[in-house]
Every structure is written in structure tokens, then in C-alpha cells.
Amino acid sequence: AQSVTQLDSQVPVFEEAPVELRCNYSSSVSVYLFWYVQYPNQGLQLLLKYLSGSTLVKGINGFEAEFNKSQTSFHLRKPSVHISDTAEYFCAVRGINTNAGKSTFGDGTTLTVKP
Amino acid sequence: NAGVTQTPKFRVLKTGQSMTLLCAQDMNHEYMYWYRQDPGMGLRLIHYSVGEGTTAKGEVPDGYNVSRLKKQNFLLGLESAAPSQTSVYFCASSYQTSSPEQFFGPGTRLTVL
Numbered sequence: 437a438q439s440v441t442q443l444d445s446q447v448p449v450f451e452e453a454p455v456e457l458r459c460n461y462s463s464s465v466s467v468y469l470f471w472y473v474q475y476p477n478q479g480l481q482l483l484l485k486y487l488s489g490s491t492l493v494k495g496i497n498g499f500e501a502e503f504n505k506s507q508t509s510f511h512l513r514k515p516s517v518h519i520s521d522t523a524e525y526f527c528a529v530r531g532i533n534t535n536a537g538k539s540t541f542g543d544g545t546t547l548t549v550k551p
Numbered sequence: 552n553a554g555v556t557q558t559p560k561f562r563v564l565k566t567g568q569s570m571t572l573l574c575a576q577d578m579n580h581e582y583m584y585w586y587r588q589d590p591g592m593g594l595r596l597i598h599y600s601v602g603e604g605t606t607a608k609g610e611v612p613d614g615y616n617v618s619r620l621k622k623q624n625f626l627l628g629l630e631s632a633a634p635s636q637t638s639v640y641f642c643a644s645s646y647q648t649s650s651p652e653q654f655f656g657p658g659t660r661l662t663v664l
Contacts, residue, residue, distance in 0.1 A: 445591070468651050479555075479641055479655035480594075487651070526593065530651055536601045537582040537645050538609075539653060543593040 438463040438529045442542035450550050451519055457512040457545045459527030469510040470528040470539065471501055480526060486510065497521065522549045553577055555656035557642050563662045564632045572627040572659050574642030580654070581647040583625040584609075585617060587638040588658075594641065600625055601647075632663045 443458040461467065468487050472480040484495025491503040501512045510527060524546050530539040558573045574583065581602050586594040596609030598617040606617045614636060616628045625644075629636060639660050643653040 470652055472655075477658075479657045480643075480653075481655065482652045485652050536599060536607070537647065537651065537653075538584070538596060538599060541594040543591060 438467060438531055438540045440527050440529050440540050440542035442525075442527050442545050444545050445543065446546045446548070448548045448550060449517055452516050454515050455513065455517050455521075455547065457525050457527075457547065459510045459512065459542060461508050461510065461527070461529045463508075463529060463531060465531045465533075468530045468532060469501075469503060470530070471495065471499070471510070471512050472526045472528060472541075473497075474524045474526065474544075476523070483512070483525070517547070517549045519549050519551060521547060523547060555642055555644055555654050557640075557656040557659050559659060560657065561660050563664065564629075565664050566633060568632050569628070569630050570632065570661075571629075572640055572642075572661075574625045574627070574644075574656060575623055576625075576642075576644040576654070577623060578644065578654065579622070580644035581622075582645045583619065584643045584645075584653065585615070585625065585627045586641045586643065587611065587636075588641060589638050597627065597640075634663045637661060637663045 441460045470485045471483040473483045474480045486503045494500045524544045527542040528539040555576045584599045585597040600619040603622040642656040645653045
């Protein structure tokens with residue numbers, strides 16, 4: 437079984453400032469890791485994913501995340517945010533070759549970018 | 552490609568009424584899922600399917616039933632709606648092996664009075 441903890445439920449930040457959204461996970465098996473973004477009144481869309489290889493993963497819209505196996509973390513970062521980045525962000529984990537492809541999602545972090 | 556579509560987008564029910572939510576995907580995905588999203592609770596898995604004709608219970612299956620008669624469609628039914636089922640419902644799909652991420656529909660906002 438897996439679990440995901442997003443350490444911040446809300447993150448307010450000013451435009452053009454850097455931001456980090458934190459995600460820790462636990463699992464008894466090797467995992468894939470994901471960040472999804474949900475804009476108001478829309479479904480979730482994939483921001484980036486870690487499957488294997490380089491621990492630094494780059495995604496869409498200038499976001500990146502770093503997989504840290506020893507700390508079981510997968511924090512999301514962006515060096516300079518825009519107003520349009522205001523959304524809810526979900527971290528998710530999926531066990532490799534287990535659980536019929538089911539993913540476990542965190543409770544979400546609301547990122548609010550202020551002018 | 553339309554991706555994952557959901558019908559309807561909005562619905563208001565009275566307690567005790569029934570309804571079916573339809574999810575369709577055109578990506579030939581093997582796996583399909585139904586989630587509900589409630590404020591502060593993230594996404595909770597209701598039911599899922601690993602292929603045509605198969606379904607399984609997720610984290611919060613009570614009060615819901617599902618069917619997957621065709622590979623591209625996944626139906627979620629509420630036999631007797633309750634106010635506790637007021638939520639936003641999302642359907643998702645994914646490949647069995649390649650590209651393990653899930654693709655989500657736009658959601659159905661359901662209110663049960």
C-alpha cells in the first residue's frame with residue numbers, strides 16, 4: 437500500500453517569486469511519482485512524472501520536481517511563478533507492477549499567486 | 552482525440568432518485584477509474600476496471616455501482632442518491648503498461664437535495 441502527504445494545504449506567493457510544493461510518500465514497493473494540476477472547474481492534467489533514471493524531472497509550464505529516494509520525497513518547484521499558475525496541485529504515487537494501475541493521491545495544495 | 556469525456560457536466564437530484572454517469576475514452580486504455588472529489592479530501596477512488604467486463608471496488612464504493620460493457624465506456628450508477636453523495640465526480644483512464652499516468656475527464660458536479 438502507498439500513502440501520500442502534501443505538507444502544505446495552501447501556499448500563497450507573489451508573482452515572479454519562486455515556489456516549492458512539498459510531497460512525501462510511503463510505499464513498500466518501488467513507485468512511479470506524479471504531479472497533476474487542476475485549474476478551477478476542470479479535471480486534473482499531468483504536470484510531470486518520474487518513472488526512472490534522472491531524479492530531476494522537468495514538466496510543462498516551467499515546473500520541475502526532484503525525486504529523493506532516501507527522504508521519500510518528490511517536491512515540486514518553479515523558479516518564477518505567474519498569475520496563471522494559480523491552481524490546485526496534487527501529488528500522486530503508483531506502485532510499479534501492482535494494484536491494477538491505481539494511484540494514491542495527496543489531499544492537494546492550493547497555490548495562489550498574487551500580483 | 553477527444554480524450555476522456557463525461558456526461559452530464561452538472562446534475563441536481565432529489566434524495567432517493569437514481570442516475571447514471573457516463574465516461575468515455577478514445578485512447579484504447581485498458582484501465583478506467585471513477586473518483587469523487589470533496590473539499591480538503593483530495594481524490595477518493597470509488598470503483599475501477601482493468602478491462603472490458605471487469606470491475607472492482609475502490610476506497611469508497613458504498614452506494615455506487617459500475618459497469619464496463621465496452622472497453623471505451625465506464626458507467627457509474629447511483630441507485631438511491633443521498634445528500635452525502637453531493638460531490639464532483641471524475642473519470643480517468645490509463646494504459647496497462649506504458650505511460651502509467653492517468654488521463655482525466657472534465658468532471659460531473661452532482662448535487663443531491
